Amino acid sequence: MSKALRIITQVLFLYLFALLGNFLVKQLHLPISGSILGLFIVLGLLHFKVLKLSMVELGASFLTSEMLLFFIPSAVAIIQYKTEILQHGSQFLIVILLSTVTVMAVTGLVAQFALRRLANKKGEIGQ
């Protein structure tokens, strides 16, 4: 099978798991999204060797590396909100900018601090 064809089949295969996730979420009234449930299903199937990595790897890496393309239509959707943007656009932007910087910096620093402490502890034990 050519590479392109394999990517397409694997993308459709992954899509099936998203649909399965959507279905289960609806039936069982779960609060999470179908695609996240689908992710866990695939993870479980890989873990229990029901699925082989080679059955999904090409499709998954195609989808995740071109993911920005799939965000573009939702970004274009902003043009529908002209009045809100004209009225409050700068306020929205300030909140999102400052908050995103804060979140990223804090998360990164906490993780780095914890990782280094763990590494130091292990180092002491090793001595």
Next chain:
Amino acid sequence: MIAFICILLTIAVYVLSKCVYKRMRFALLSPLLIAPCILSLMLVGVHIDYSDYDKGGRWLSNLLQPAVVGFAVPLYKFRKVMKKYAKIIAISMSTGVFIAILSSGVFSHIVHLNDSYLLSLLPRSITTPIAMAVSVDIGGMPTMTAIFVIVTGITGLILGPAIIRSMHIQEKLAKGLLLGMGAHGAGTSKALEFGSEEGAAASLAMVLAAIITLVFAPILTPLILL
């Protein structure tokens, strides 16, 4: 017919802006910022309604679902690393979610946004479907939340690498977590550019951020509205 043209046009503009970005390597030229700007100008220029554009656009947006499922692959590959650092990941992500909700609320207060905008901003750092669900849950406007989520993605994608540099974040796990926490899927795609371990950490962060927010947001919301 118009739907099909819109899909092709979106892909063409995306591929083109990706080429430009690869050549210039300038963060503000990210395809997620440039391509929507070009497409919006085109739509306005030729008087096509967004609803007509979205008949095609929807097909591309829908591919986000299998893409999220696809993050199972990096997660699976690095499951041992993720398991080993489970405690650190849990601490970092809980802190991240707490700060995300709190800082969105505090900054909204500071710039005097009304409560319904404030509530719509609270879940902005997680993946769209769950962010919209949380928004409904806490009394926000889900369509505005969807916009804030995408703007957060663009912001995080552009600023993430600069934050990593200026804060001297060196650990791969920390880089991935901050990108996935701060900018959901968009950040995760940036993390994959750094490397597959960063990508795996970001995938996990994206998923955990969504789940933790689902639990935390309704609890924190009354405190923020005080």
